[in-house]
Amino acid sequence: MSTTIALAGNPNSGKTTLFNALTGARQHVGNYPGVTVERKEGSYVENGQTFKLIDLPGMYSLTAYSLEEVVARDFLVQERPAAIVNIIDASNLERNLYLTVQFMELGVPVCIALNMIDAAQKRGIEINGAKLSELMGVPVVPTVARSGQGKSELMQATGQLIMAGKKMPPLVISYGEDVDLALQEMEQEIVTGFSNCAYPPRWLALKILENDEQILDFCQKENPELYNRLEAIKARLARHISSTLDTCPEAVIADHRYGYIKAILKQGVISHNQDQDRLFISDRIDQVVTNRFAGPLIMLAVIMGLYHFTFTYSELPVAWLEGLFGWLSGVAEAGLPDGLLKSLIIAGVIDGAGGVLGFAPIIMFMFFGIAILEDSGYLARVAFMLDRVFRSFGLHGASVMPFIVSGGIAGGCAVPGVMATRTLKSPRERLATLLTAPFMNCGAKLPVFALLVGAFFAQNEARVMLIITLIAWCGALLSAKLLRSTVIRGESTPFVMELPPYRLPTFRGLLIHTWERTWQYVKKAGTIILAISILLWALMTFPGLPETRQEAFEQQRETVTAAAAEDMEEQLLRIDAQEAEAALRHSIAGQIGTAMESVTSLAGFDWRTNIALVGGFAAKEVVVSTLGTAYSLGEVDPEETGSLAATLAKDPNWNPVVAFALIVFTIFYAPCFVTVVCIAREAGSWKWGAFSIVFNTAIAFGLAVLVYQIGSRGIFGA
Incomplete structure (x- = not known):
């Protein structure tokens, strides 16, 4: 019984010459049924095993543009040969491997015949067949079909591939x-x-x-x-x-x-x-951009430039929006009667969800900069350069793209980042990647960073954002190393990363990409975040102060009024603020936040911050909206007005160390609910979704405590 093997390759790759060298006189020629295309069959015997060889018509692609390509593809799909021997011209490796990649996408076992290796060597081209085999995951055998060199080794490798009986999973390439x-x-x-x-x-x-x-x-x-x-x-x-x-x-x-x-x-x-092959422009650029020494420096400069561009040019529109929401709050304050509706509109909607919308310009400028990096092809180079680093931490080089999609530079989303791990073949590396990708600075975290950086590090915004990015990457890689050394042990697999040619981004394309992502942010703020803000407002409003407490505050007012002191108005406002804070503390959310304070105070978080962080489990933007609502409902200094950033900067419970501890906690703590669901679905078990909540939050709290405890002792400065 013979085993069918198809010989396939580009025209003029030496395919027919190799076929003749293998089969000799043991071949016959006919036509494929129903067409005039020639069909060659022959046999080859190796170690007592007989192979039936089919010499397919020459083709450049499995996308059929000619009758020959249709015939060849139909044979591969319908006849299902045991393997394909793909003959490629060693001196035109890049062009010939295009067909190889398509065979691998089809999921047919492939053995590469690196043909005309002698001609390539004469042109000064040296090919490492073993390295090519390792990276592509298929056998590679150098051959010279004209002389018969390597034909025996080629058929032995093909026979071993067939005997192994491993089902070849289709190659999955990310196409953007x-x-x-x-x-x-x-x-x-x-x-x-x-x-x-x-x-x-x-x-x-x-x-x-x-x-x-x-x-x-x-x-x-x-x-x-x-x-x-x-x-x-x-x-x-x-x-x-x-x-x-x-x-x-x-x-x-x-x-x-x-x-x-x-x-x-x-x-x-x-x-x-020998320098006989001219480099294309992308290759010339890559000689500098992906250089081992210059590449990382260029990458850091590009990221720093992105942050500088974002914060510099978004400053004015952010101020405009802050003024707009301040004006809306004033209109509601003057036009609505006191009561729950007024509180809902001002604290729940304007100061809650409205605060998140105030950061839309920062998000927009960030997305515009990232769109330039994506559309030009530079982000793929970032992934390529980081491959060696990733392998040191037990991850696959292809893990870089899920990290970048999740917000590796800033502004991504962990959900598509987790889904992008599907391109990783190794289950262990895939699991380690999808568990650590949420550490990246997604678009939902940006409002939190923008708020705290603007309030406490306004003189060094770009530099602090770069530090935040590096912290996220270092934390993700160290966590991956920990996971790969403990609960997800296993060998690393070789990395292959597609490098698309450089493109000059179109202005229209940049605008469309920026608008799409910004609109998603605005839509989320106006729907999900608004709904959560209203829910949290209710939790921060009810059940309200007991009558005895209300009566006590009323008696204080009567006492102040009866005394008729010069600062009576100021004293009454102070009593109002104290009552508002007491009501917030007595609310459901306030009681939860206060109960957690005995533990979270180790990281410098007070009860208001606790309320915001609990809400952040649903969506990270809620941290900002909840802080806005909490400080609006329980304002301790009612005469001070301004943005939430200004309010935090003047609050005695806040300082740069507390802010940085909260930034670190926000980077690492539990993914949002949608991401957790996605992790569970992609990992195939809810236990990994639960693990990500516990593991991430434990790391986040430990690091936040470390930052606060060291910083509060003067090492970071306040």
Whole structure:
């Protein structure tokens, strides 16, 4: 019984020459059924095992543009050969590996024949086949088909691949957030719509995005309704990419495939003894940008510049919004009668959710800067440079992108960051990544940082934000090392990171990306945060002071009024403030915050801060809105007016050390509820969602206590 092996490769790669060298006279030629395309078959015997070899027509891609490519692809999908021997031209490695990547995406076992290795050496090109094999996860054998060199080793490696019997999981490449989300949506539709489809769902979705006519016809015939839904997703993605990047999905997919290949070749796979191959502009830029010494310095300068740009140019619009909400609060104060409705409008809505909206300009400028880094291709270089660091901490180099998506520079979201860990093959590295990605500074944490940095570190905003970023990264990496050394032990796997070519971002694309993300922030502040703010307002308002306490304050007023002192008005205002604070302390939320104070005081957190941090378990922006509500309801100095930042700066319970302890706690403590749900779903168990809450909060509190205790003793200064 023979085993079928397909020989495939680009035209002029030496495929037919190798086929002839392997089969000799044991071959015959015919046509594929129904077409005039030639079909060559032959046999090869190795160690008593007979292989049936099929010489497929030459092709550049599995997206079928010619009849030959259609025939070759149909054979691979329908005949299911035991393995593919992919013959590639060693002197044109990057171009030839494009087809290899597509074979791997199809999920067929692949063995690479690194052909014409002698011609590559004459051009001064040295290829490390072992390194290429390690990074791609497939056997690589150097060959010279013309002389028969390496043919025996090639077939032995292929035979061992088949004998191992391991099912080759389809290669998953990230094509950028927009394409990846569309692929996930299409994949879910395909899984439910095509119950017995021969094509892997993700691969089928890719071909649809690439406008493969044969695949489109297949989908339309098999399930017209599903076809219409898939076409709608594709059209929506095409419009979005056209408006933001001025290109099409096919080009984006091709760019990321070539970026994936370039990332492999840059890791010691290929070297040039003679400078005969001209470097493209992206390669020339990368010689500086990804340089071992200059690269990290450039990266820190870029991040510092981003923060400086954000805080410098957002200062004026933030002041405008603070003035607007101050004016709205004054209008409500003057126009509404005293009572619960007035308290709800001012403390619950304007000072609560309105305070979060006041930071929208900072968020907008931050997103604009990040959009420039993303659309230009620089963020992929950041990931590439950090690979060596990540491996030292037991993570995979591909973990960098989930970290960046989660807010590695600032302004991301942990939910898509956790979902982005799907690209990691190793379950252990994937679990360690999704548990530590929430440590990054997501967009929900930015209002907290902006509030505290503006209030206590106004002279060094950009520098402090850079320090916050470094703390988040160091904490995440050290936590990952701890996890990988204890509860998630296991070996690390090789890293491959796609490096898309540099692009000049379009202004329209930058505006669209910035608007989309800013609108999501504003919408969240106007819906979820508003609802939570109202709920927390209720918890901070009820049950109200007992009648005996109210009567005691009323008696104090009567006493002051009867005395008719010169400072009577001031004394009455002070009594009002004391009553408001007493009412807040007596409320449900106040009692919870006060009960926690005996423990949280170790980190410098008072009962008001405790209330805010409890609310932050739902969403981190709530920390700001709750502080706004708490200080509005229980204002201790009613004559002082201004922003929440100004209020905190003048409060004797606050100082830079307390603020920095709260910043550190906010960086690390439990992910928001939606992220916890996502962690549980991606990890396949709710125990990991619960673990992330306990583990993260324990680290956060321990570090906050350390900062406060050391800082309050004068080491940091106040």
